[in-house]
Amino acid sequence: MSAAVLESATLPSSGTSLGNETDRMVLLDFKKRISEDPFHIMRSWNDSIHFCSWAGVTCNRITKRVLTLELESQKLVGSIPPSIGNLTFLTGINLRRNNFHGELPQELGRLQSLQHLNLSVNSFSGKIPTNISHCTQLRVLELYSNKLIGPIPDQLSSLLDLNILLFDKNNLTGTIPSWIGNFSSLCSLYIGGNNFQGSIPKELGRLTGLQAFSVAVNNLSGMVPSSIYNISSISIFGVSQNQLRGELPPNVGFILPNLEQFHAGGNKFTGNIPASFSNASRLRYLNLPENDLTGTVPGESLGRLRSLVGLNFGANRLGTGKSGDLNFISFLSNCTSLEGLALYDNQFRDELPSSISNLSTQLTSLTMEKNLIYGSINRGIGNLVNLTLFGVSYNFLIGKIPEEIGRLQKLGELYLNDNKFYGPIPSSLGNLTSLTELYVSGNRFEGSIPPTLANCQRLLALDLSRNNLTGPIPQEVIGISSLSIYLLLSNNYLTGSLPAKVSDLAKVVELDVSGNNLSGEIPTTLGNCIMLERLYLENNKFEGTIPQSLKSLRSLEEMDISRNNFSGQIPEFMGKLSFLKNLNVANNNFQGELPKEGIFLNASGLSILRNGRLCGGIPRLGLPPCSNIKAHSSRGLLVPKVVIPAACALASIIALSCFIVTCSMSNKPRGTPVSSRSYKDWKSGVSYKELVESTNRFSRENLIGSGSFGSVYKGVLPSDGIVVAVKVLNLQQQGASNSFIRECEALRSVRHRNLLKIITTCSSIDNQGNDFKSLVYEYSVNGSLDVWLHPTDDEQSQRERLSLVQRLNIAIDIGSALEYLHHHCETSIVHCDLKPSNVLLDEDMVAHIGDFGLAKFLLEATDNPSQSQTMSTGLKGTIGYIPPEMFTGKRPTDGMLGDGKSIHNFTAMAIPDHVMDIVDPSLLIEAEDADAHDDRYENEVQENPITNRHDHGLVQGRKLDECLVSVMQIGLVWDSHALKHLEDSECLWTLLSTK
Incomplete structure (x- = not known):
C-alpha cells in the first residue's frame, strides 16, 4: 500500500484486521524514513513478530491498535511521514532527544485521540502545524529545542486542556499570544529562548494554577504585569535576558510564597532587592545579575532562606559606597546549603x-x-x-x-x-x-x-x-x-x-x-x-x-x-x-x-x-644596501620545475600515509589523562549576557550548524569585535554535559595550528535557571569541509570548486593535527568523531579539526588484554572521515554506493582502471579546464614561499587519473597488515616538513 493511499484511507473501526494492517504499514513507512539507527532499534520492526511487540510500540491489548510511540533518546535520524496521521488511535508520541529533521506534517492534526506529543530536542524546522489545533485532547505539547520558526499559530487557542506547553529554544517570532491565558489547566509554560517581541500579556495572569513560568531570552520589553506576580502557585519564575524594566515588587515574597527559583538577570530592573524574598521559604536560586539594582543587600532577611543554593547579584550598582556594605555576609552564614555567591x-x-x-x-x-x-x-x-x-x-x-x-x-x-x-x-x-x-x-x-x-x-x-x-x-x-x-x-x-x-x-x-x-x-x-x-x-x-x-x-x-x-x-x-x-x-x-x-x-x-x-x-x-653580498648568493628562492604526476603522487603518498598512520593507536606508554576542571574562562571570561548579545539572542539568522549535542552560532564579541563561532551545548540532550567536559579537557591540553582554536568558554546559568555551557571558537570563514565536498545547489553556485591540490593540502593539515594528537600530547588523544563537518576551513583554506565532544584519552599501555580490548571498543563516533570521500565526493553512507558496499570497497573495486568513473565530477571539470589552459602550466606546480603550501593550481586532465590512483591507493590502506608496511610515521613527517 503506498504512502499516498495510507494518507487518504478511511480507517475501519477498531479491532478489524484492515485497521491493524493500516497501523503496520504506517510503522513501516516511519521506519523507511529513518536514515541512521545506531542502537538498531528498527531491527525488531520486521515481520518475524507482531508490530505490537516492536521496540517502542505499545498497543491496546484487545484491539491491537497502536496507542503510543516511545522512542526517546535513541539517536535516530530521520523525518516524520505524513502517514503518521493514520494512527488515529494514538494517544502519545515521544521522540524526544533524537535527530529528527524536516517539517512537522499537518497530518498530526488527524490524531484526535492524542494526549501527549513530545518532539523536543530534535532539529525540526518550519512552522508549527496549525492542524495540531484539532488534537483537542492534548494535555502535553513539548516542542522545545528545535528550529521552528514563525509565530505561535492562533489556531492553537483551541487546546484548552493543555497542562504543559514547552516551546522554548526555537526561533519563533511575533508576540506572545494573549489567548494562552485561557488555558486554565496550564501548570508549565516555557516559551523562552525565541525571538518574541512586545510585552508580556497581562492575560497570562489568569493562569491561576501555573507553577513554572519562563519567557527568558527573548526581546520582550515593558514591565512584568502585576497579574503575573499574583499567581501564587508559581515556583519557577524566569524572565532573564530581555529588555524588561521597572522595579521588583517589594512584597514579591508574599505574593509568590511558593518560589523555588527566581531568575531576572540581564534586564533593566531598577530599585532595591526586596527583603520580602525571605517569605518564600523554599527559595533555592535567586539570580538578579546584570541589571541596575541599587541600595543594600537585605542580608538579615536573606539569611532566613535555609534552602538557598545560589545567590547572584553580580554586575549591578549595589552598595552605598560607605563602610558596612558587606555586613549582609554575616547573615548568609545561616544558609547552610549555599553553593554559589556572586x-x-x-x-x-x-x-x-x-x-x-x-x-x-x-x-x-x-x-x-x-x-x-x-x-x-x-x-x-x-x-x-x-x-x-x-x-x-x-x-x-x-x-x-x-x-x-x-x-x-x-x-x-x-x-x-x-x-x-x-x-x-x-x-x-x-x-x-x-x-x-x-x-x-x-x-x-x-x-x-x-x-x-x-x-x-x-x-x-x-x-x-x-x-x-x-x-x-x-x-x-x-x-x-x-x-x-x-x-x-x-x-x-x-x-x-x-x-x-x-x-x-x-x-x-x-x-x-x-x-x-x-x-x-x-x-x-x-x-x-x-x-x-x-x-x-x-x-x-x-x-x-x-x-x-x-x-x-x-x-x-x-x-x-x-x-x-x-x-x-x-x-x-x-x-x-x-x-x-x-x-x-x-x-x-x-x-x-x-x-x-x-x-x-x-x-x-x-x-x-x-x-x-x-x-x-x-x-x-630604509636600510643601506649590503655591499659585500655576492651576485650568485645562495639565498635566492629556487622554484623547481616539478612534473605534475610525480608531484601529485609524492604529495598524496606523504600526506595520506601520514593521515592513515596517525589513525592507528600508539603503543608507547603515556601519562595519566588530564582531569576535569571548573571552566570559568579560557583567556578572558565571557558572560552569558555577552553571548546572548553577540549572537543576536541566538537567532536563526546567526545559526551556522547543529549537531547531536548542541548548536553553533556566528557571533561578534561586544568587548573587542572579534567574529567568533559560539557552540551552545544542549544540556537536555543525554551526554551533552560530558561532551562539554571532554571537549574542554582535550582543548585545554593541546595547541596546534591545525586544531580549531578555542577563545573562551562560558559555564553559567541561563535565564531559566538551567545550566548553560558553551565554547567560543575562532570563526572559520570558509565553513566546514562537508559543505565544500557536498554543497547544496545554492552553495554550489556561490563558491568555487574544491581543487585537487586544495584537497591534498587539507589532507596534509588533517594528518598533521592527528599526528600531533596521537603522538605528541602528554596523553594521546583520539578524536573519535572525525568527519568533514568537523573539519573547518579558514580564509586561506587551512584546515582545522574541531568538535572534541567524543574525544578519548588513551591511558598508559597495559599488560591486561581485556583492558586494552575495552579501551579500543569504547571508541565510538559518527561514520565519518574516510580519505577516498575527499576525492570521490561521496559520503560513507551514500546510497549510490550500492547494497552492502562501503566507500572502502566501492573505491577498491574501481582502482586502478576505473578511477575516473568514481571521481568527484568537479575534478573532471578541473581536468577539462586544465587541458585548455596555457602551456606554461603544463609541467610545474608553484610553491608559496610564505606559507609553504602549494598554490591552488590546475592539474592536467590526462595526468589526473595517475594522480588519483596514487591518492586513493594510500587512502585504502586501513587494515593493520597494511599499516605495518608504513612503519615509522616520524620519518614520513620529516619528509613532509621538507616537501
Whole structure:
C-alpha cells in the first residue's frame, strides 16, 4: 500500500484486521524514513513478530491498535511521514532527544485521540502545524529545542486542556499570544529562548494554577504585569535576558510564597532587592545579575532562606559606597546549603569581612571582583574547604595572603590579581594540586617565586607578572609541563638566565618574561616549545644570537626580543615561520643582511630600529644596501620545475600515509589523562549576557550548524569585535554535559595550528535557571569541509570548486593535527568523531579539526588484554572521515554506493582502471579546464614561499587519473597488515616538513 493511499484511507473501526494492517504499514513507512539507527532499534520492526511487540510500540491489548510511540533518546535520524496521521488511535508520541529533521506534517492534526506529543530536542524546522489545533485532547505539547520558526499559530487557542506547553529554544517570532491565558489547566509554560517581541500579556495572569513560568531570552520589553506576580502557585519564575524594566515588587515574597527559583538577570530592573524574598521559604536560586539594582543587600532577611543554593547579584550598582556594605555576609552564614555567591562588579565599599569564613562549607564559588573592597584576607578562608573558584580581583585588598589558603584543596581557579597584596607568595599554594588557573599579577608580592608551585601539576595558566619578585626563575616552576595557556612572569626583578628546563613547556601558547633583569643566552631548548604562539623576552639583558633551534616554533605569531644585547645575524629561518605576524628586534646589536621573505616583507609588523649594522631588506625599511653580498648568493628562492604526476603522487603518498598512520593507536606508554576542571574562562571570561548579545539572542539568522549535542552560532564579541563561532551545548540532550567536559579537557591540553582554536568558554546559568555551557571558537570563514565536498545547489553556485591540490593540502593539515594528537600530547588523544563537518576551513583554506565532544584519552599501555580490548571498543563516533570521500565526493553512507558496499570497497573495486568513473565530477571539470589552459602550466606546480603550501593550481586532465590512483591507493590502506608496511610515521613527517 503506498504512502499516498495510507494518507487518504478511511480507517475501519477498531479491532478489524484492515485497521491493524493500516497501523503496520504506517510503522513501516516511519521506519523507511529513518536514515541512521545506531542502537538498531528498527531491527525488531520486521515481520518475524507482531508490530505490537516492536521496540517502542505499545498497543491496546484487545484491539491491537497502536496507542503510543516511545522512542526517546535513541539517536535516530530521520523525518516524520505524513502517514503518521493514520494512527488515529494514538494517544502519545515521544521522540524526544533524537535527530529528527524536516517539517512537522499537518497530518498530526488527524490524531484526535492524542494526549501527549513530545518532539523536543530534535532539529525540526518550519512552522508549527496549525492542524495540531484539532488534537483537542492534548494535555502535553513539548516542542522545545528545535528550529521552528514563525509565530505561535492562533489556531492553537483551541487546546484548552493543555497542562504543559514547552516551546522554548526555537526561533519563533511575533508576540506572545494573549489567548494562552485561557488555558486554565496550564501548570508549565516555557516559551523562552525565541525571538518574541512586545510585552508580556497581562492575560497570562489568569493562569491561576501555573507553577513554572519562563519567557527568558527573548526581546520582550515593558514591565512584568502585576497579574503575573499574583499567581501564587508559581515556583519557577524566569524572565532573564530581555529588555524588561521597572522595579521588583517589594512584597514579591508574599505574593509568590511558593518560589523555588527566581531568575531576572540581564534586564533593566531598577530599585532595591526586596527583603520580602525571605517569605518564600523554599527559595533555592535567586539570580538578579546584570541589571541596575541599587541600595543594600537585605542580608538579615536573606539569611532566613535555609534552602538557598545560589545567590547572584553580580554586575549591578549595589552598595552605598560607605563602610558596612558587606555586613549582609554575616547573615548568609545561616544558609547552610549555599553553593554559589556572586557579588562581582558592584559598588561595595567595605572591609572584607571575616564572616566570610563562616559561610557554608558547601560553598564552591565566591566571586567579588571589581568592587571597592579593602582590608585583608582572613586566615579563616581556609574553612571554605569545598571552594573551586575564589575571585577578589580588581579591589583594594592589602596585606599578606594567609598560609591557610593552602587548605582549599579543591580550588581550581584563584583570582587575586590587581590588588595591593604584599609579602611573599605563600608556599602553601603548592598544596592546591587541583589548581588550573592562578592569577596574582598587579600586586606588590616580593621575594622569590616559591618552587612549591611545581606541585600544581594541573596548572594551565600562571600569571605572576607586575610584582616585585626577585631571584632566579625556579627550575621547578619553568618545568610545569601542564601549562598550556600561558606563563607570565613579566615586569618583576627576576635575575639569572632562562632555565634550560623551559623545554618542558611543550604545550604553552604564551611565554612572557619581559621587563626583568634576566641575562645569558636564549637556551636552545626553547625550540621544544612547539605550541608557542607568543614569545616576549624584551627589556632584559639577554645576549648572544638567536639559536637555530627556534626554527621549530612553527606556530609562532608574535615575538618581541627588543631592548636586549643580542648580536649576530638574524637567521634566515625567521622568514620561513609562516604564522609570524609581529616581530620586534629593535634596540639590539644585530648585523648583516636582513632576510627577504615572510615577516620581513611586512614592514607594518616588523620593528628593526636601532640595530646599526643591519643592511638590505625591502626598500620600505630604509636600510643601506649590503655591499659585500655576492651576485650568485645562495639565498635566492629556487622554484623547481616539478612534473605534475610525480608531484601529485609524492604529495598524496606523504600526506595520506601520514593521515592513515596517525589513525592507528600508539603503543608507547603515556601519562595519566588530564582531569576535569571548573571552566570559568579560557583567556578572558565571557558572560552569558555577552553571548546572548553577540549572537543576536541566538537567532536563526546567526545559526551556522547543529549537531547531536548542541548548536553553533556566528557571533561578534561586544568587548573587542572579534567574529567568533559560539557552540551552545544542549544540556537536555543525554551526554551533552560530558561532551562539554571532554571537549574542554582535550582543548585545554593541546595547541596546534591545525586544531580549531578555542577563545573562551562560558559555564553559567541561563535565564531559566538551567545550566548553560558553551565554547567560543575562532570563526572559520570558509565553513566546514562537508559543505565544500557536498554543497547544496545554492552553495554550489556561490563558491568555487574544491581543487585537487586544495584537497591534498587539507589532507596534509588533517594528518598533521592527528599526528600531533596521537603522538605528541602528554596523553594521546583520539578524536573519535572525525568527519568533514568537523573539519573547518579558514580564509586561506587551512584546515582545522574541531568538535572534541567524543574525544578519548588513551591511558598508559597495559599488560591486561581485556583492558586494552575495552579501551579500543569504547571508541565510538559518527561514520565519518574516510580519505577516498575527499576525492570521490561521496559520503560513507551514500546510497549510490550500492547494497552492502562501503566507500572502502566501492573505491577498491574501481582502482586502478576505473578511477575516473568514481571521481568527484568537479575534478573532471578541473581536468577539462586544465587541458585548455596555457602551456606554461603544463609541467610545474608553484610553491608559496610564505606559507609553504602549494598554490591552488590546475592539474592536467590526462595526468589526473595517475594522480588519483596514487591518492586513493594510500587512502585504502586501513587494515593493520597494511599499516605495518608504513612503519615509522616520524620519518614520513620529516619528509613532509621538507616537501
